[in-house]
Each structure stands twice: as C-alpha cells, then as structure tokens.
Amino acid sequence: MTQTVKLILEDGTLIEGESFGAYTSAAGEVVFSTAMTGYPENLTDPSFAGQILVLTYPMVGNYGVPGEELYESISRIFESDKVHVAGLVVNYYSQEHSHWHAAKSLGDWLKEYNIPGICGVDTRLLTKKLREQGALLGKIVAEEDIPMHDPNLENLVAQVSPAGVQHYGHGQHKIVLVDCGTKTNIIRCFLERDVELIRVPWDYDFTQLDYDGLFLSNGPGDPKMCQATIGHLQKALQQDKPIFGICLGSQLMGLAAGGDTFKLKYGHRSHNQPVKLTGTQRSYITSQNHGYAVDPTTLPSEWTMLFENLNDGTCEGIQHQTKPFFSTQFHPEAAGGPQDTEFLFDQFLDEVEKYKQASNA
Numbered sequence: 001m002t003q004t005v006k007l008i009l010e011d012g013t014l015i016e017g018e019s020f021g022a023y024t025s026a027a028g029e030v031v032f033s034t035a036m037t038g039y040p041e042n043l044t045d046p047s048f049a050g051q052i053l054v055l056t057y058p059m060v061g062n063y064g065v066p067g068e069e070l071y072e073s074i075s076r077i078f079e080s081d082k083v084h085v086a087g088l089v090v091n092y093y094s095q096e097h098s099h100w101h102a103a104k105s106l107g108d109w110l111k112e113y114n115i116p117g118i119c120g121v122d123t124r125l126l127t128k129k130l131r132e133q134g135a136l137l138g139k140i141v142a143e144e145d146i147p148m149h150d151p152n153l154e155n156l157v158a159q160v161s162p163a164g165v166q167h168y169g170h171g172q173h174k175i176v177l178v179d180c181g182t183k184t185n186i187i188r189c190f191l192e193r194d195v196e197l198i199r200v201p202w203d204y205d206f207t208q209l210d211y212d213g214l215f216l217s218n219g220p221g222d223p224k225m226c227q228a229t230i231g232h233l234q235k236a237l238q239q240d241k242p243i244f245g246i247c248l249g250s251q252l253m254g255l256a257a258g259g260d261t262f263k264l265k266y267g268h269r270s271h272n273q274p275v276k277l278t279g280t281q282r283s284y285i286t287s288q289n290h291g292y293a294v295d296p297t298t299l300p301s302e303w304t305m306l307f308e309n310l311n312d313g314t315c316e317g318i319q320h321q322t323k324p325f326f327s328t329q330f331h332p333e334a335a336g337g338p339q340d341t342e343f344l345f346d347q348f349l350d351e352v353e354k355y356k357q358a359s360n361a
C-alpha cells in the first residue's frame with residue numbers, strides 16, 4: 001500500500017510524493033547532491049546530520065544496501081555507524097534491488113533508523129529552486145505536522161562526535177584525529193599507511209598529548225559552533241607539528257588562523273567538483289559535501305589558498321607559507337567519489353616524517 005507524504009519548504013512550496021523508508025515526519029535543511037551513486041556512503045556521512053538530502057540521480061535504490069563488515073573495529077563499508085541524514089528525497093525509488101553485496105533494500109535500511117524518504121518528486125525542478133533561492137529549510141510531513149527546524153543553529157558536531165578516546169593501528173607515526181564527525185574512510189586511509197591513530201572527541205584538549213601530526217576531520221553544521229576545537233587548534237598553530245584538515249577541518253583551520261568562513265548559496269555536493277592547485281595548471285576532480293567555505297581574503301598574510309574550485313572560484317583548501325599546515329575543502333578520502341587526491345595523505349605523512357627527523361637531529 002502506498003502512503004502519501006508531503007515535502008514542504010520554508011518558501012511555501014508544497015510537493016506531494018510517496019513515502020518510502022519510515023512513515024514519519026522530519027525537518028531540516030534541504031540540500032541536493034548530484035552524485036550519481038554512493039547513497040550508502042552519503043547517508044552515513046555524519047556531515048549530513050540535520051539535512052534532508054535530495055538526490056538528483058533519477059533512480060535510487062536499485063543496488064540496495066550492503067551488509068556490514070568490520071575492519072579494525074570500524075566499518076569497512078559505511079562512513080559511520082548510522083544513517084545521519086534527516087530525510088531523503090528522490091525521483092524514482094526502485095523497490096527492487098540487485099547487487100552481489102546487497103543485504104537489504106534502501107527503504108528497509110531507512111526504516112531501521114526511523115528516517116523518512118519521499119519519492120515521486122521532480123528532483124530537477126526542486127534542485128533548480130534550491131540553486132536559485134539557495135538551500136532552504138524544509139520538512140517531510142507524514143501524518144503529524146512538525147515545525148521547521150534550522151540545524152545550523154545547533155552544535156551538530158557535539159552530537160556526532162564520540163564520547164571518548166579510541167586507539168587504532170600500530171604504525172610509526174602517531175597521529176591525533178580530532179573527530180568532529182569523521183568519515184570512516186579517513187580512518188581507513190590512515191590505517192593503510194604507517195600510522196598509530198588516536199581518535200579524540202571534538203572538544204578534547206589534544207595539546208596535552210604526545211603526537212607527531214594532527215588531523216582535523218569533516219563534520220556537520222556551521223564551523224563557528226566548534227569554538228572549543230578552534231581554541232585548541234590555535235595552540236597547535238603556535239607549534240611546528242604538521243596539521244592536515246579536511247572539509248570542516250579546513251574551515252576550522254581557517255578560523256583558528258584568524259580568517260573567516262561564510263555560507264555558500266547552495267553548497268557543493270557531488271563527486272565531480274573540479275579544483276585547481278594554486279600556482280599550477282593542474283586540476284583534480286574531487287568528491288565534495290559542504291555548505292560553508294573559508295573566505296581567503298580574510299586570511300592573515302602567512303596563509304594562502306591551496307586549491308580553488310573551478311566552477312565558482314571559492315576556496316578549496318588553505319596552507320601556511322612556512323609551516324607544514326594545510327587543508328582541503330574537498331574529500332581526498334572520497335567514499336564515494338574519485339580517489340585521485342588520496343596522495344594528500346602521503347604528503348601529510350611525508351611532512352610528519354620530515355618533522356620527526358628535524359626534531360631528532
């Protein structure tokens with residue numbers, strides 16, 4: 001039996017569709033992704049917390065959802081241990097799925113986490129609206145109407161960050177990972193290299209720890225909500241130990257350095273965002289999921305833009321002119337999306353090795 005649900009936007013737009021996943025109401029910020037595949041990764045990316053995700057690819061669900069497998073006590077498959085989106089909007093939801101690795105349907109998976117899906121929506125029209133007006137608040141309404149809710153007014157990072165410290169791996173380089181909502185592929189990328197990882201909560205005072213390099217993860221919401229992390233990071237910027245940040249981590253680095261961030265009109269969410277490495281003609285196709293960006297004109301003079309988005313010219317990463325501190329607004333760990341920039345993990349660990357040699361000399 002099909003059940004009708006509504007998608008209502010803050011500008012008064014009302015779209016009727018069919019329910020799949022949980023038959024329940026949910027409110028959040030409505031954003032779109034033009035990625036053509038990768039919904040198991042997207043939906044479990046903690047950076048989507050509080051957001052109702054519109055997928056522009058016209059048929060969704062046909063490869064189901066893979067079964068869980070563990071690797072070093074973290075998921076081998078998913079980007080965290082739960083579905084983080086507040087709701088899902090698609091055009092055609094494929095009731096049937098077929099894939100060698102599928103364990104369940106997308107609809108059943110959403111039901112497990114009580115997340116509503118709405119299908120039968122003209123996602124092209126909806127995306128045009130979001131591109132013209134910018135990201136809008138919205139709600140999926142089943143039986144019960146609920147108020148609109150702006151997730152960016154909350155500290156979402158505090159909600160998705162772990163409660164305690166965890167250790168992984170036995171490699172040579174001791175890296176502190178500040179977990180503001182990390183994707184597990186970042187952990188996998190480190191563990192495939194020569195690393196011992198100390199994963200700490202977003203507000204943990206890591207400056208007390210003994211480590212060789214600092215990593216700042218991705219995460220949901222407005223980076224300015226993470227004042228505790230910014231405070232600790234300011235201390236780390238006084239030292240010379242290498243620092244690498246991805247996405248929210250890049251924004252936190254910019255804020256700690258004294259720069260500013262701003263909200264993009266509708267963000268970058270896809271697997272084909274072109275970025276150019278500053279000072280070269282070299283470009284990369286990258287995986288992205290962000291709604292905020294660093295304003296490079298606000299950075300102090302010892303900082304420069306490392307990558308630039310070739311679609312809209314916005315900042316896709318920053319670097320310190322003399323110290324081994326750099327960041328990317330895009331996702332070198334991909335999952336999903338192209339892995340062309342994964343070499344940045346190697347560059348970071350090269351900096352860590354150089355720093356260790358210099359300090360032992």
Ligand SMILES: NC(=O)CC[C@H](N)C(=O)O
Binds near residue numbers: 220246289290
């Ligand atoms: N993926 C991320 O880390 C996103 C960072 C931040 N929440 C933004 O939307 O810009």
